[in-house]
Amino acid sequence: MENIVKGVPLIELKNVTKVFDETTVLYDINLQIFENEFVTLLGPSGCGKTTTLRIIGGFEQPTSGQVLFNGVDVTTLPPNKRATNTVFQNYALFPHLNVEGNIAFGLKNQIGEKEKPVGKFSFKKWWAYFSVKFTNLFKKKNKRKVVPDYPKNERLFYRIGYFFSKKGKLYSKEQIQEKVAEVIKLVNLSGLEKRSITQLSGGQKQRVAIARAIVNKPKVLLLDESLSALDLKLRKEMQYELKELQRNIGITFIFVTHDQEEALTMSDKIVVMKEGEIEQIGSAEDIYNDPIDSYVSNFIGDSNLFKGKTIDKKHVLLYDKVLGCDETDIEPETEVDLLLRPEDIDIVSVEKGKLVGRVDALFFKGVFYEVDVVLENDNRLITIHTTDYIEVGKRIGISFEDEDIHVMEHNE
Amino acid sequence: MAFHNSSLSKKKISFRVKLNPFSFLTIPFLILLIFLVILPFFFVIFYSLSNIEDSTLIMTFDNFVKFLTDPSFWDKLWLSIYFAFMATLMCLIFGYPVAYFIARTRPKIRTIFVILITLPMWVNMLLRVIGLKSIMELVTSWFQNINPNFHIIGTDFAVIFGEVFVSIPFMIIPIYTQLLKLDPTLLEASKDLGNNSFKTFFKVTLPISMPGVISGITMVFLPAATSIVIPKYMGGGLPRYTLIGNLIENYFVKQSNYNQGAAMALIMTVVILAIIFVVKLFDRSEVKIQKTKKQSAKVQKGVVTNEK
Numbered sequence: 001m002e003n004i005v006k007g008v009p010l011i012e013l014k015n016v017t018k019v020f021d022e023t024t025v026l027y028d029i030n031l032q033i034f035e036n037e038f039v040t041l042l043g044p045s046g047c048g049k050t051t052t053l054r055i056i057g058g059f060e061q062p063t064s065g066q067v068l069f070n071g072v073d074v075t076t077l078p079p080n081k082r083a084t085n086t087v088f089q090n091y092a093l094f095p096h097l098n099v100e101g102n103i104a105f106g107l108k109n110q111i112g113e114k115e116k117p118v119g120k121f122s123f124k125k126w127w128a129y130f131s132v133k134f135t136n137l138f139k140k141k142n143k144r145k146v147v148p149d150y151p152k153n154e155r156l157f158y159r160i161g162y163f164f165s166k167k168g169k170l171y172s173k174e175q176i177q178e179k180v181a182e183v184i185k186l187v188n189l190s191g192l193e194k195r196s197i198t199q200l201s202g203g204q205k206q207r208v209a210i211a212r213a214i215v216n217k218p219k220v221l222l223l224d225e226s227l228s229a230l231d232l233k234l235r236k237e238m239q240y241e242l243k244e245l246q247r248n249i250g251i252t253f254i255f256v257t258h259d260q261e262e263a264l265t266m267s268d269k270i271v272v273m274k275e276g277e278i279e280q281i282g283s284a285e286d287i288y289n290d291p292i293d294s295y296v297s298n299f300i301g302d303s304n305l306f307k308g309k310t311i312d313k314k315h316v317l318l319y320d321k322v323l324g325c326d327e328t329d330i331e332p333e334t335e336v337d338l339l340l341r342p343e344d345i346d347i348v349s350v351e352k353g354k355l356v357g358r359v360d361a362l363f364f365k366g367v368f369y370e371v372d373v374v375l376e377n378d379n380r381l382i383t384i385h386t387t388d389y390i391e392v393g394k395r396i397g398i399s400f401e402d403e404d405i406h407v408m409e410h411n412e
Numbered sequence: 413m414a415f416h417n418s419s420l421s422k423k424k425i426s427f428r429v430k431l432n433p434f435s436f437l438t439i440p441f442l443i444l445l446i447f448l449v450i451l452p453f454f455f456v457i458f459y460s461l462s463n464i465e466d467s468t469l470i471m472t473f474d475n476f477v478k479f480l481t482d483p484s485f486w487d488k489l490w491l492s493i494y495f496a497f498m499a500t501l502m503c504l505i506f507g508y509p510v511a512y513f514i515a516r517t518r519p520k521i522r523t524i525f526v527i528l529i530t531l532p533m534w535v536n537m538l539l540r541v542i543g544l545k546s547i548m549e550l551v552t553s554w555f556q557n558i559n560p561n562f563h564i565i566g567t568d569f570a571v572i573f574g575e576v577f578v579s580i581p582f583m584i585i586p587i588y589t590q591l592l593k594l595d596p597t598l599l600e601a602s603k604d605l606g607n608n609s610f611k612t613f614f615k616v617t618l619p620i621s622m623p624g625v626i627s628g629i630t631m632v633f634l635p636a637a638t639s640i641v642i643p644k645y646m647g648g649g650l651p652r653y654t655l656i657g658n659l660i661e662n663y664f665v666k667q668s669n670y671n672q673g674a675a676m677a678l679i680m681t682v683v684i685l686a687i688i689f690v691v692k693l694f695d696r697s698e699v700k701i702q703k704t705k706k707q708s709a710k711v712q713k714g715v716v717t718n719e720k
Binding site for chain 1: 595597598600601602603604605607608611615616619620
């Protein structure tokens with residue numbers, strides 16, 4: 001369905017497999033990424049998310065499979081020829097350049113058609129320009145003459161250069177300066193243009209790294225756990241700024257993280273990965289509310305998992321009790337995992353409760369209390385988030401809406 | 413507020429530098445430095461500016477004037493610097509790739525290579541040069557069967573080869589340590605930003621390894637410009653290869669003419685200093701950092717005074 005609506009995907013991974021020293025890191029990855037999406041690759045360390053990103057960026061070649069950009073096979077194209085730019089995990093800023101130099105680094109490499117030389121070369125005009133420029137070298141700053149205007153594409157050397165090659169640097173020095181100044185403003189680094197990289201804080205480095213990548217206007221921006229080195233407050237701020245940036249400049253972001261909260265707040269599309277395979281692809285709401293299995297539900301948010309059995313589309317069996325549930329397509333009479341999110345559970349009186357338990361511990365978490373409850377059915381511990389204080393040791397009933405029970409396929 | 417200020421003004425501010433309690437450990441070397449480096453340096457200056465005429469000591473610039481107006485001295489000076497320059501260039505051309513690839517290999521192989529490169533340094537330099545000379549003589553004797561005019565010893569090539577052979581470790585090691593610090597993701601970042609491998613080398617690898625290159629150049633050029641042993645043995649006794657180092661040696665050891673020897677040594681020192689200064693200009697990264705450090709120090713000072 002999505003395919004038909006959005007047309008050809010910007011990036012497509014087809015059956016990508018990657019083997020490092022006889023261990024398979026990626027196994028048969030199929031992924032489509034569309035224009036203007038904020039896609040997050042989410043998973044624990046070692047699940048292959050960074051490798052996937054590196055394959056998209058061109059730093060790694062897949063052992064088998066294809067990488068397509070706009071339907072064109074780019075599998076063997078090196079990174080310098082791809083329409084992607086990367087924000088590296090350790091930022092990888094060039095220590096021999098200052099902030100400006102780092103940001104301008106990519107712009108200087110962009111190649112385009114040169115402007116055509118204008119008219120014929122006039123020696124008079126050149127001498128008028130050169131004599132002033134030369135004599136100015138030996139004068140004090142305040143006594144220098146105004147250099148007459150002499151456009152670059154009228155100059156002799158430009159003509160000779162143009163004769164040999166019609167292609168050259170896309171941007172002039174002035175254009176590069178302009179673009180750098182623009183992007184420095186965008187990422188709030190004004191005043192630090194000449195600062196050396198070693199004198200920047202973590203957050204500033206991060207912003208330089210982002211500026212260095214986005215100034216080239218790539219089709220796709222790849223971010224490799226770029227926020228993991230920041231402290232909580234700064235990270236929240238950067239998350240917001242990144243999302244804002246993506247809205248403003250309208251490019252596709254592919255973000256790699258192991259932080260589920262980060263993924264939920266930022267992404268249009270989350271790709272949950274596990275041991276080199278894609279577990280589930282969907283929007284943040286989809287993944288949180290309808291996780292495909294216990295792995296995804298455990299990875300995203302807190303969860304209480306139960307073993308149960310389906311009865312029909314709208315009912316499941318839990319602890320010999322028939323309960324209503326969220327609608328499911330799983331066939332009746334199959335073993336399933338049932339998911340109850342801690343915040344969906346209400347604490348009620350014992351008589352009204354669908355299940356009964358005893359409060360084992362209570363933790364204050366700021367906005368809510370986390371309550372550990374031992375169920376009477378099988379002495380297992382479940383977690384509840386509530387805003388009300390509750391005494392430890394009290395016998396309580398717990399209740400929930402029918403649609404709060406999410407049914408998932410059981411896997412070993 | 414007023415009370416606070418007056419109490420502050422009463423406090424005596426001491427400007428004593430806080431010394432590390434273990435800094436006395438440097439005293440033996442400091443004594444050595446004073447008596448064997450700084451004092452002798454003044455002696456050299458004194459000798460070079462004085463002369464003994466009719467058994468009386470007179471102060472004069474004659475020693476300098478004599479050399480500076482002598483075209484043959486300028487020839488020797490030029491030749492010494494030319495040989496040192498060629499040796500440094502060759503060390504750089506052949507040493508840099510070695511340093512680069514050692515820094516890229518696995519740690520185990522790396523250590524083996526570093527040991528192999530520094531291994532010749534374990535043998536006395538004189539012995540190495542004599543050994544090299546006998547190898548060259550051997551090779552010469554083979555080739556003389558084909559062409560009787562063939563020579564290695566006593567050519568520019570032999571002198572430069574000798575310099576390179578002795579001092580190439582001093583070029584490789586600093587560059588290697590500098591390249592070891594180079595983060596490989598920087599190379600990836602450069603490629604990501606549109607450079608191919610070739611451009612990446614000149615825009616990232618080389619500038620970052622520049623401090624190593626500079627110290628390598630210094631460590632090769634300085635000894636090469638004033639070397640005595642290598643031109644002596646590799647030059648085969650030809651007058652062309654009596655370089656500045658040998659001339660200075662002659663004045664001091666053979667002729668016991670300390671005044672002229674000292675003057676020549678001083679001229680050489682000034683020339684080398686000038687060259688090193690020019691080389692250091694190329695090390696832009698270091699200058700930048702120093703500047704910014706000074707600036708930040710100023711800022712900190714400003715903060716402190718404001719607080720007072």
